[in-house]
């Protein structure tokens with residue numbers, strides 16, 4: 111290619127997207143990734159006969175950039191997108207209440223679900239509806255909003271702590287990765303407006319129907335190759351040096367990569383250490399962003415515990431539960447997990463999944479996979495079929511779920 115040479119540091123979803131965008135615009139692109147695989151935080155590893163996933167539990171219909179990436183990678187058929195938002199919300203007492211949108215336009219599409227939401231009293235539901243309407247009118251870009259927490263904003267708008275825990279945090283936690291009391295009010299307003307209050311279908315939930323690596327990293331390797339992007343795995347960028355108008359990405363093991371432009375797509379704590387001095391005005395401020403860990407707990411049951419593909423939990427330490435497949439060799443049994451796990455995908459012609467061995471965790475053994483990736487590996491359902499496997503939870507299943515919680 112004759113265009114400028116762009117080096118992309120980091121082969122996670124951001125680096126993959128950036129590399130494809132640059133290649134599409136005519137640049138010659140090299141991606142360097144320290145791990146032996148692409149996908150970054152979104153990957154799968156294998157334990158016995160199970161593929162277990164890390165990262166990216168769910169996405170929303172309004173995540174248009176992410177969905178475009180899936181389309182570009184050819185992975186959309188490996189995901190499931192609800193035709194209409196539908197969240198079963200469980201509590202340790204065994205009560206199940208559904209948050210379902212109706213066909214009404216936003217924000218009325220959630221009115222009926224809120225009116226029937228049994229984890230709140232009628233008074234709390236009415237107050238929540240008033241707060242939602244108020245929230246739909248605020249300006250997320252207002253700097254004053256960013257000075258307080260979302261929890262403070264909700265309290266000022268009549269939301270009791272129980273209402274925040276049983277309703278607002280159901281959405282705040284998976285989207286902001288913080289409870290309302292810790293998150294910025296501006297970000298809270300943005301997420302609720304974009305995801306729930308502006309467009310009726312924006313909050314429809316999607317998830318992977320195949321191991322995350324089969325949906326992201328493996329097809330990315332093939333797609334980048336087809337786009338003419340060079341991918342260097344196991345390549346740690348040590349520093350980006352700027353000399354006489356040229357940039358060089360220096361490798362940790364010596365060596366380097368000349369580039370006209372460099373895109374740094376690594377976790378924010380690592381950015382300042384890579385960039386040349388003076389590249390950004392106050393690099394120390396990146397450290398002030400902090401982090402908020404997500405804990406995945408994979409639980410394997412010896413029997414089916416739920417027919418729900420996923421559920422939210424209130425008044426429980428389990429915030430979300432995702433159920434995946436069943437244990438091989440135990441036909442009528444099932445598993446539930448707060449993380450995600452898949453039965454080993456059936457290998458198809460040319461997929462050779464049986465030969466794959468993924469790292470147990472980062473830094474473990476290298477992925478061993480035939481070049482090109484297992485296109486369509488683990489494909490089970492088409493997007494848009496709703497992913498419902500068995501209707502509502504039975505009370506017996508509810509009891510088992512309580513044990514799980």
Ligand SMILES: Cc1cc2nc3c(=O)[nH]c(=O)nc-3n(C[C@H](O)[C@H](O)[C@H](O)COP(=O)(O)OP(=O)(O)OC[C@H]3O[C@@H](n4cnc5c(N)ncnc54)[C@H](O)[C@@H]3O)c2cc1C
Nearest residue numbers: 120121122123124143144150151165166167168346347376
């Ligand atoms: C458990 C978990 C659950 C999640 N759930 C969801 C969810 O439900 N919905 C959702 O939207 N998001 C979710 N996320 C977040 C989502 O997965 C991330 O936001 C996204 O994957 C980040 O992608 P990224 O490319 O920005 O960064 P990363 O995935 O972190 O990619 C950065 C890459 O840079 C590489 N790198 C770092 N330093 C160097 C270096 N010096 N040289 C070369 N390479 C380097 C790293 O190895 C990595 O591959 C979840 C994340 C986790 C961990």
